[in-house]
Amino acid sequence: MTTTMMHTAREQALSVGAKREIAPRNVKFPFAGNTPRHWFDDDPYQTNVMNALSMIFPEGERYFIAAVRSLREYAKDPTLDAQVRGFLAQESLHRREHDAFNDWLRSTGIDVDFFYGVMRDALRVDEPITSKRWRLAVTCALEHFTAIIAEEWLTRTELRESAHPNVRPLWTWHALEELDHKAVAFDVYRAAGGTYPMRAVAMVLITIGFVGLAADFHTRLMIKDRQLFNVKSYLKGGWKCWGPRGYFTSLLPAWLRYFKRDFHPWQQDDSELIARYERELGIDVDRAA
């Protein structure tokens, strides 16, 4: 591909992102009693990685909503303002559905409220000394994480099919919408005058914080699950997550993209991926939400 063609493809992807209509798909995911406790690959290690993420999401999403809302006045462009409305609606539905999923986890003996409390404290720790713009930079960094994890969920069949069919649609729906709105916080951040150094520093600190917190939650969940000394599961799950083609190891190039000065989430055009899963899930958007 010539340089001109590459530039054109990139501009096309950016304009697809800029014009995107973002609306929530208002759907409820019931969890019947026959969902196995180790619902991911029949494996405690990997299931508890996913459960740790689900403990993080609802409070994280509350933070994203507050951060974007606090600088919404900068979304003067009507399209971006409409995208913000869609973003807020999508994230609040994600909260509702992960709360419902976490209620099911609570019924298996997990102390969900403890994890929510830790999350609330972690996300409040810098509040007295930081600005709205900083909290939006943190949101952009975490939205990049959710977008690259979502991309992997939708493109790696093995990963998706490891989830029990009762649980898979929730995660696929969430992944789809994370890609849908992946640039909204970023575009508001830019409109609000957010700088490159601030977003790059936020990404470094958030990566340390996010990985540290997820590892802590994972260990606590493994203890509660009485699996802390399950060496076989640590070896299997550790390899699947952190091996050479591991679910997390593979995210490295996409994570690094964020540090390019001219980075924009829609340089990676996911519109076809979104359209494919929209058809597969068969859930319509709810424009009234």
Ligand SMILES: [Fe+2]
């Ligand atoms: Fe979300």
Ligand SMILES: [Fe+2]
């Ligand atoms: Fe999001």
